[in-house]
Amino acid sequence: MSILVFIEGVEGEVKKSSLEAVSYATELAKKKGVATTAVAIGNFSATALSSIGKYGVAKVLHVTNDKLAQVNVMAYATALAEAAKKENAEVVILPKSSAVDAIVSRLAVKLNAGVVTGAVDLPDTSGGFKVKKSIYTGKAFTTVELTSAIKVITVAKNAFPATETGGSAQVEVFAPAIPESDFSIKITKTEKATGEILLPEADIVVSGGRGLKGPENWGMIIELAKELGAATGCSKPVSDMDWRPHHEHVGQTGVKVSPNLYIAIGISGAIQHLAGVNSSKCIVVINKDPEAPFFKAADYGIVGDAFEVVPKLIEAAKKL
Amino acid sequence: MKILVCITNVPDTTSKISFTDNNTKFNTTGVQFIIGPYDEYALSRAIELKEANGGSVTVLNVGEADTEPTIRKALAIGADDAIRINAFPKDAQFVAAQIVAVAKTENYDLILMGRESIDFNGGLVHGLVAEALGIPSVSPVMKLDIEGNLAKMAREIEGGKEYVEATLPLVAGCQEPIAEWKIPNMRGIMSARTKPLKVVEPTATESLINMLAYELPPAKGACKMIDASTPEKLFELLKNEAKVL
Ligand SMILES: Cc1cc2nc3c(=O)[nH]c(=O)nc-3n(C[C@H](O)[C@H](O)[C@H](O)COP(=O)(O)OP(=O)(O)OC[C@H]3O[C@@H](n4cnc5c(N)ncnc54)[C@H](O)[C@@H]3O)c2cc1C
Ligand SMILES: Nc1ncnc2c1ncn2[C@@H]1O[C@H](COP(=O)(O)O)[C@@H](O)[C@H]1O
Numbered sequence: 001m002s003i004l005v006f007i008e009g010v011e012g013e014v015k016k017s018s019l020e021a022v023s024y025a026t027e028l029a030k031k032k033g034v035a036t037t038a039v040a041i042g043n044f045s046a047t048a049l050s051s052i053g054k055y056g057v058a059k060v061l062h063v064t065n066d067k068l069a070q071v072n073v074m075a076y077a078t079a080l081a082e083a084a085k086k087e088n089a090e091v092v093i094l095p096k097s098s099a100v101d102a103i104v105s106r107l108a109v110k111l112n113a114g115v116v117t118g119a120v121d122l123p124d125t126s127g128g129f130k131v132k133k134s135i136y137t138g139k140a141f142t143t144v145e146l147t148s149a150i151k152v153i154t155v156a157k158n159a160f161p162a163t164e165t166g167g168s169a170q171v172e173v174f175a176p177a178i179p180e181s182d183f184s185i186k187i188t189k190t191e192k193a194t195g196e197i198l199l200p201e202a203d204i205v206v207s208g209g210r211g212l213k214g215p216e217n218w219g220m221i222i223e224l225a226k227e228l229g230a231a232t233g234c235s236k237p238v239s240d241m242d243w244r245p246h247h248e249h250v251g252q253t254g255v256k257v258s259p260n261l262y263i264a265i266g267i268s269g270a271i272q273h274l275a276g277v278n279s280s281k282c283i284v285v286i287n288k289d290p291e292a293p294f295f296k297a298a299d300y301g302i303v304g305d306a307f308e309v310v311p312k313l314i315e316a317a318k319k320l
Numbered sequence: 321m322k323i324l325v326c327i328t329n330v331p332d333t334t335s336k337i338s339f340t341d342n343n344t345k346f347n348t349t350g351v352q353f354i355i356g357p358y359d360e361y362a363l364s365r366a367i368e369l370k371e372a373n374g375g376s377v378t379v380l381n382v383g384e385a386d387t388e389p390t391i392r393k394a395l396a397i398g399a400d401d402a403i404r405i406n407a408f409p410k411d412a413q414f415v416a417a418q419i420v421a422v423a424k425t426e427n428y429d430l431i432l433m434g435r436e437s438i439d440f441n442g443g444l445v446h447g448l449v450a451e452a453l454g455i456p457s458v459s460p461v462m463k464l465d466i467e468g469n470l471a472k473m474a475r476e477i478e479g480g481k482e483y484v485e486a487t488l489p490l491v492a493g494c495q496e497p498i499a500e501w502k503i504p505n506m507r508g509i510m511s512a513r514t515k516p517l518k519v520v521e522p523t524a525t526e527s528l529i530n531m532l533a534y535e536l537p538p539a540k541g542a543c544k545m546i547d548a549s550t551p552e553k554l555f556e557l558l559k560n561e562a563k564v565l
Contacts (some may be wrong), residue, residue, distance in 0.1 A: 014411045074449075074456060098478050101436075102459050102493075105412075105447025114413070114528030118443050130532065131490075137438050139337040148528040157400065170548045185456045192480035199562040200478050228565075246462070246497070247479060252333055252438065253357055253496060272333050278537070282564045285543070295543050300557060302550030316552035320565065 003029045004089035005057065006080060007040040008097055011194070013048050014040075016201055017095035019055055019162035020153045025093040026056030026165070027122055032091070038169065039083045041076055042069050044218060046171070052131045053169030055162060061087075061174035067183065070190070071099045075182040077106035077107035084111055089150065091123075096154040097200065104154055110244035114148035120159040120279075137252050137275040156260040156279070157200060198249060202231035204261045205280075207250055209235040209273075211266020211287065211306060215243035220310045221265065233257065235267045251276035269294025286310070321375035321466065323366045324428040326419055326445065327394055328356035328409075329387035329436045339534045346439075346534070355390055358434025358460075362492070364499035365464055367398040367433050373466060374401045375429075382409045384420045388517065389556075395512035396504035402515070407522035410531070416448035417525040419470035423453060428489060430471070435460035435493040444491070458484055459493025460464065 003023035007018045007200060029036040038052050041063040048070060049060050063079050071200065080103070085091050092107065094100045096118050108115035116131050120141065124130040129146045131153060146153075189263065199205065206225040218232075225232045239249035250257055252275040262280035266287065267273060274297050285298040288305050295301045302309055331337070333353040340347045352508040355363065366377045381387050382405040391402045414430040423431060429451075436443035443459070450457030463474035463479070471490050475482050504512070546553050558565045 073458070077451070098460065098476065101443045102447060102457065102557050105416075105444040106451040106457070107453035108413075108444075109448055110358055112526075112528075115444060116529065117444060135440055135534070136331070136337045137333075137441055139537075140339070141537065143535075145530045145532050145533045146528065147530065181454075185458060185484050187484050190477070190478065190480065191482075191485040194529065196479060198479045241532065247476060247481070259492055261558065261562075275333070282562045284558070297540060298543040299541070299562060300546060300554060301543045302546050302551055302554065304551070309551050312551045316555050319552075320555060320559075 001034050001090045002087045003032070003034060003036045004087055004092045005036060005038050006092070006094040006100065007038050007052060007060070008095055008099065009040065009042060009044050009048070010198070012043050012045045014044070014052060015095065015097075016162065017097060017157045019052075020157070020160050021093050021095040022052060022055040022057055022159045023116050023162045024122065024155045028091065031125055037087045037089070039063065039080060039174070041079055049171045050076065050168050053167045054164045056165045056167065057169050058167070060169045060171045062171050063174050063176065065175065065178065070187050072185060072187070073102045074106065074185060076103045077110060078178050078182050079176045081110035083174060084150070086174070092150070092152045093127070094152070094154045096156050100154055100240050104152060108152045110297045111150045111152065112148065113150040113152045114146040115152040115257050116144050116146065117154045118156040119153050120156050122160070123153070132277065138256065138278040139275065156258060158260070190265045197229070197231040199231040199233055199255055201255060202257070202259050202261070204228050204230035204255065205257055206230045206234045206263045206265070207233035207235070207267060208238065209267030210237050218244065224310055224314050224317060227314055227320070230263075235273050264294055265310060267294060268292050269297060321369065321373050321429045322427070323370065323375060323432060325359070325363045325366045325377060325379045325394070325399065326424070326431065326433045327359040327363065327379050327390070328434070329353050329381060329383050329390040330356045330437060330438065330439045333357065333438065338367045340538070341535045343535060353387070353390055355394055356434045356437050358436060358493070359494050360501055361496050361498050362432035362434055362494035363394055363397060363399065364502050365494060366430070367502060368499055369430070369466060378403060380405070380422060382407060382415045382522070384408055391517060392512045393504065393515070395515045396508040397502050398508060400515065402517040403433065404517060404519050405522050406519050411529050411559045412444040412448060413528050414525055416445050416452065418499070418522055419449050420446070420452045421523045422520070423449065430488060431491045433491065433493050435495045446491045446493040455489050455491060456486040457491040457493070458486065460493045460495040462495055462498055464492060464494070464498055492540040494517050503534060
């Protein structure tokens with residue numbers, strides 16, 4: 001028996017959410033008294049892979065197949081299922097992400113495993129195997145019992161801290177057989193903002209709404225984000241009007257974020273927007289209307305005109 | 321082209337969520353139910369594809385009799401017929417098994433779903449169905465065009481977009497801006513009453529998970545206000561009090 005954890009990369013490096021998943025997996029392995037193996041697919045730097053060992057895994061399986069350099073949902077599911085079989089895995093842990101969301105269901109079918117996405121806490125193994133996940137788009141939680149022999153879980157972002165415990169991992173090349181039929185989805189082009197902090201991964205998010213009046217005013221949002229090392233987000237009307245790209249739209253129908261700090265500027269706080277941010281650790285709201293509903297969901301608030309407040313914040317952020 | 325659209329019956333996005341029966345049942349009192357917003361994008365695109373290429377659009381819901389008003393709304397929007405699998409949608413794997421049972425006999429060219437349901441938020445059913453049928457699945461799809469036997473799609477990835485192609489049959493989990501929501505007109509509403517809605521009993525499946533209990537998040541404390549003339553105070557508090565900087 002063992003626990004398998006999937007490592008997702010970005011530009012050759014291990015994503016922060018993957019390290020959180022590794023810590024989650026090793027913590028669970030400790031409880032169960034079993035070993036943890038990590039699986040990385042695609043291009044990673046050698047140091048990136050061995051450094052996963054610092055988070056408590058002894059072995060990393062690296063699938064180096066060139067055809068898997070880009071995420072291919074079907075082939076990745078096959079590779080992970082093969083790794084799970086090879087390692088006799090009882091639990092497979094994956095970091096929740098847009099790519100993993102599409103892989104995990106297929107993996108569960110291959111392993112005939114019960115599956116829960118977006119776990120917010122370690123499983124309770126005191127009697128059975130129970131995991132808590134958020135439902136109703138962050139408005140509630142449920143506890144789910146997994147009764148299958150193999151269990152598949154994705155871990156919500158920022159729900160479990162990545163903790164270094166020392167050690168280094170041995171990297172082993174793993175070459176599972178992948179049928180040609182797994183390559184029936186062809187990726188023809190990728191458009192990706194490089195060098196930016198990815199919104200779903202960010203520790204801090206600075207988000208702007210319709211209160212900012214137009215795309216020409218986003219300079220100060222971007223500058224504040226830059227000073228704080230934050231990603232930028234927006235409300236739905238802002239992306240609907242093309243002031244900002246669609247992948248920045250936060251909320252019920254957009255990206256769900258769970259940063260340590262979410263700063264909302266000129267956003268009213270409609271329930272559909274809150275659905276995407278309510279698992280943030282700390283929420284700051286800047287709005288000129290003291291009655292804006294967002295203040296009810298906020299930890300800190302400033303009632304004021306964004307065009308006066310934000311420049312002052314940028315100055316203050318420079319001194320941090 | 322034969323299209324299946326799988327829809328959920330979910331609380332309106334503005335609903336206040338609460339539970340009854342010792343936190344084991346969703347409290348439906350005062351809650352308005354709607355077609356899942358992502359599912360409605362899927363339905364709208366299905367109708368556009370049918371208008372452009374011909375064929376049929378069937379909507380399917382796994383749910384008890386109380387979901388029929390939502391199914392009728394999908395018919396009013398423009399689906400041709402509907403199937404209701406008469407069972408409480410206990411979990412994604414149960415729902416997927418029901419959809420698979422129907423899809424195996426009907427051979428749809430395209431099965432469209434939402435990227436996720438807004439009640440369980442699993443994002444699972446499309447992949448579960450596609451894997452069981454041995455066909456490709458793509459999600460979240462924000463653009464979908466069909467050229468002959470080829471589906472050309474744009475899919476949202478973290479920080480950008482990816483363009484992908486796959487041959488039919490195919491399962492797609494949809495999101496905006498794949499299509500504009502359609503508002504049912506009077507003729508649609510009238511005709512929806514008489515469009516076929518077939519009720520099918522569920523097939524038995526192996527249960528892999530059980531939902532045990534629900535809970536609400538802890539209540540938020542009061543919001544601390546900072547004077548607009550001294551916004552730099554904010555960073556002090558974020559650093560020393562909230563400890564998030
Ligand atoms: C099914 C459905 C799904 C939806 N999904 C989402 C979603 O995922 N994400 C989302 O965001 N929305 C979503 N919405 C839309 C949502 O209901 C709101 O319409 C939207 O969030 C409002 O955006 P906003 O706060 O930017 O704009 P507004 O509501 O117009 O608010 C602007 C705010 O800016 C303030 N303001 C104005 N000028 C200034 C100034 N100079 N300085 C400071 N503050 C100022 C105003 O007081 C106001 O509070 C959804 C709606 C539906 C029906
Ligand atoms: N009870 C159901 N009946 C029909 N389709 C469903 C049902 N539950 C989920 N789906 C479909 O599967 C998608 C993903 O759901 P989920 O895996 O629950 O997030 C939804 O957007 C629907 O298209």
